[in-house]
Amino acid sequence: MTSDSVSSLAALEARLAQDLDYLGWPGRNWMPPRQANGETVLDVAIIGGGQAGLAASVALMQQGIRPVVFDRSPAGSEGPWATTARMETLRSPKELTGPAMGLPALTFRAWFEAQFGREAWVAMDKIPRLQWMDYLVWYRRVMGVDVRNDTTMTGIHPLPDATGVRLALRTPQGPRSVLARRVVLATGRDGLGGPSVPAFVDALPRSTWAHSSDEMDYGRLKGLRVGVIGAGSSAMDSAATALEAGARSVELLIRRADLPRVNKGKGAGVPGLTQGHYDLPDALKWRVRHYINVLNVPPPHGSTLRVSRHPHAFFNFGCPVLSVAQQGEAMRVSTPKGDFEFDFLIVSTGFKVDWEHRPEFAGIAPFVRTWKDRFTPAPGDEDQELADSPDLGPVFEFQERVPGDCPGLSRIHCFCYPAALSHGTVSGDIPAISEGARRLAGGIASLFYREDFDHHYAYLEAYAEPELFGDEWTPALPPQERS
Numbered sequence: 001m002t003s004d005s006v007s008s009l010a011a012l013e014a015r016l017a018q019d020l021d022y023l024g025w026p027g028r029n030w031m032p033p034r035q036a037n038g039e040t041v042l043d044v045a046i047i048g049g050g051q052a053g054l055a056a057s058v059a060l061m062q063q064g065i066r067p068v069v070f071d072r073s074p075a076g077s078e079g080p081w082a083t084t085a086r087m088e089t090l091r092s093p094k095e096l097t098g099p100a101m102g103l104p105a106l107t108f109r110a111w112f113e114a115q116f117g118r119e120a121w122v123a124m125d126k127i128p129r130l131q132w133m134d135y136l137v138w139y140r141r142v143m144g145v146d147v148r149n150d151t152t153m154t155g156i157h158p159l160p161d162a163t164g165v166r167l168a169l170r171t172p173q174g175p176r177s178v179l180a181r182r183v184v185l186a187t188g189r190d191g192l193g194g195p196s197v198p199a200f201v202d203a204l205p206r207s208t209w210a211h212s213s214d215e216m217d218y219g220r221l222k223g224l225r226v227g228v229i230g231a232g233s234s235a236m237d238s239a240a241t242a243l244e245a246g247a248r249s250v251e252l253l254i255r256r257a258d259l260p261r262v263n264k265g266k267g268a269g270v271p272g273l274t275q276g277h278y279d280l281p282d283a284l285k286w287r288v289r290h291y292i293n294v295l296n297v298p299p300p301h302g303s304t305l306r307v308s309r310h311p312h313a314f315f316n317f318g319c320p321v322l323s324v325a326q327q328g329e330a331m332r333v334s335t336p337k338g339d340f341e342f343d344f345l346i347v348s349t350g351f352k353v354d355w356e357h358r359p360e361f362a363g364i365a366p367f368v369r370t371w372k373d374r375f376t377p378a379p380g381d382e383d384q385e386l387a388d389s390p391d392l393g394p395v396f397e398f399q400e401r402v403p404g405d406c407p408g409l410s411r412i413h414c415f416c417y418p419a420a421l422s423h424g425t426v427s428g429d430i431p432a433i434s435e436g437a438r439r440l441a442g443g444i445a446s447l448f449y450r451e452d453f454d455h456h457y458a459y460l461e462a463y464a465e466p467e468l469f470g471d472e473w474t475p476a477l478p479p480q481e482r483s
Contacts, residue, residue: 050079
């Protein structure tokens, strides 16, 4: 970064600080301090310091609530951007303001132009992935988000008296626990589960295959014959990364006869959906999300070209995997179009809600109400992803499958991708993350006020700062006494 860039960025930060001061952000802390048996109780604990966790924290701070964020990764590696994501650029249009919370000086564009200038912004097609990570690091710093890194949640337990949630944590100093009145799960795309892994990989040694979301050194694929199962965005990114690392060949095995051409999710991205999805009837919520799932989201134009420009990349359509068998140090993959021999297999088969994959949720998993408990779709519209999604309340809170079985479950708020069926895509993706964070923060502020009403009413009664002191006027004499 040049000295001019440093100066320009400092000027932007000064502008942002002034804007925050004008707006009174963060808001005045109005929360009564809480202790339980001598232990300080956090108002809100946020699990996950990626873009959703940061946005949620900043929105809560605007409401005068001071959250603490816990993230398992080292500082600067929160979220997928610097670890498991392999795209060259973000898939979203660069103009989207993401977690900027309506503050022009907090946008990626303002941060970028302060360092590289407007011409560079105009010339950019999409935002480079690692530059987005750099922006989030800056965002965290200038907004003063309290993130505790290298801290993994290992258990979550609502208190039996429904007054809070106990979190078990693993830290560099050893295990510890904290108590919070409310917990926000900002845990990303696989927030309530993990990779969806096809059963056929069970026939293979674990060293010979990976899910596209695994952390892996793709340099190990140099000179190997690589198979990629799938043709979505992450499949293209994995295939391109393998090719760029020197793979001898990459064969994409694509179940469909063709790639989808239109991203229907973009067509759904209107303010009406952002603000109104939660209030739709169940059947319409299901209809929208199922329609997008069935048609699938095409991989980005640039990501697909990144693969196809390699002469040893092959797109095989109509090739669902029928069987996989180990063959010496290689493997044989059978499809309707013939057999393929690979040295390594990458399965890009998405994610699923899978409570058993996340033992830290064992204390709540049996009690969470899901959409299969709430809604039965019409024949032919079944959708496992949607059926397994949690049925969330208006503040993204979990609800009990059987009322009374898990008091305090509603103190845990699901602000990650599995909230999409209940709330729309406002809790993880860049386009509407600020709107979702505001909804979450406003709802939590309302819940706290209701719970603490007696405290706030007592404060109201005791409030005694005078506006008038009695010397601002002279009482008038009666009319008949005036001269």
